[in-house]
């Protein structure tokens with residue numbers, strides 16, 4: 001009898017201990033995301049700008065093309081405007097790691113290795129980005145992912161001089177991104193080099209809610225393609241999270257398609273304007289070695305870029321929607337306001353921005369700068385501004401209160 005009582009008591013104690021242990025583990029993992037900021041790399045005070053290989057080249061990449069792209073960023077003047085990241089996407093590595101488990105650059109396409117490429121990119125005053133995946137293989141399945149190799153891979157990237165990591169979510173073990181991504185965050189923090197961390201889990205687990213503790217930007221959508229419909233729906237999905245963007249952590253509606261040929265000039269202007277006002281990363285996705293005058297004109301608009309890079313870092317929102325007519329607005333430094341009047345309809349339309357909607361006190365007299373015409377409008381505006389906008393087109397202004 002005594003013995004049975006003893007065994008029962010022992011069992012109870014063990015169960016209580018087990019319960020306490022479980023509670024601890026639970027709250028520890030929750031506090032990992034809930035309280036502690038795992039990422040303190042100081043990067044991305046304004047949205048990152050640069051170029052990425054995926055939208056135009058997909059898996060057809062090699063070191064010669066990447067080097068030429070770096071050259072083109074400098075020779076076209078794009079780097080001076082802030083486009084400094086040269087980001088290599090999927091397909092840069094061999095499918096098999098070396099005998100020590102290290103990632104190795106694909107010999108047939110990157111024979112000089114990534115370190116040599118990084119040195120070249122750095123010698124041009126630019127930064128270099130690379131791509132991996134929080135799974136066993138990347139999305140192309142042509143190279144390994146970093147799952148269970150996070151610390152080793154982060155060290156490899158740092159040793160090569162990598163400045164930016166895009167981290168995809170394909171072919172994983174079924175666990176949540178909220179447990180897999182922070183491992184790479186810790187690994188990058190230990191790697192001994194500040195590396196911009198771009199989370200690419202396509203918005204599945206609402207990364208805007210937890211991303212700022214884990215990364216410097218987070219995709220809010222699935223992949224963009226080079227069409228009006230795809231572009232405008234990415235902008236919509238991304239807008240929902242506007243309140244959660246801030247310096248050091250940005251909503252990412254995916255990379256730019258400007259210059260890839262699937263949209264009209266006006267549509268690309270809408271694309272660039274919405275990305276800029278949404279404080280989205282401005283990562284070019286065309287072949288900048290061979291871009292047209294029109295493409296260059298769009299992506300080099302310094303006034304639009306300045307809206308994106310404004311130090312306040314506040315993402316604009318849709319402040320009014322009437323069918324296919326929308327007004328997007330957000331504050332800029334110096335009490336200015338950035339506004340996009342957007343016509344999504346197949347017809348030309350007159351659109352009015354009311355001060356009421358865009359957070360300017362009524363009766364305020366405002367000077368309007370048209371960022372695509374590069375003109376400060378002669379007349380001043382009180383209480384509202386109206387413009388006629390073509391189908392699938394927009395106007396973008398910076399409004400400045402005077403007196």
Ligand code: GLA
Pocket residue numbers: 054089090138139140168200202222223
């Ligand atoms: C995913 C990402 C894309 C690109 C590809 C590469 O689809 O969302 O941006 O990186 O993988 O395979």
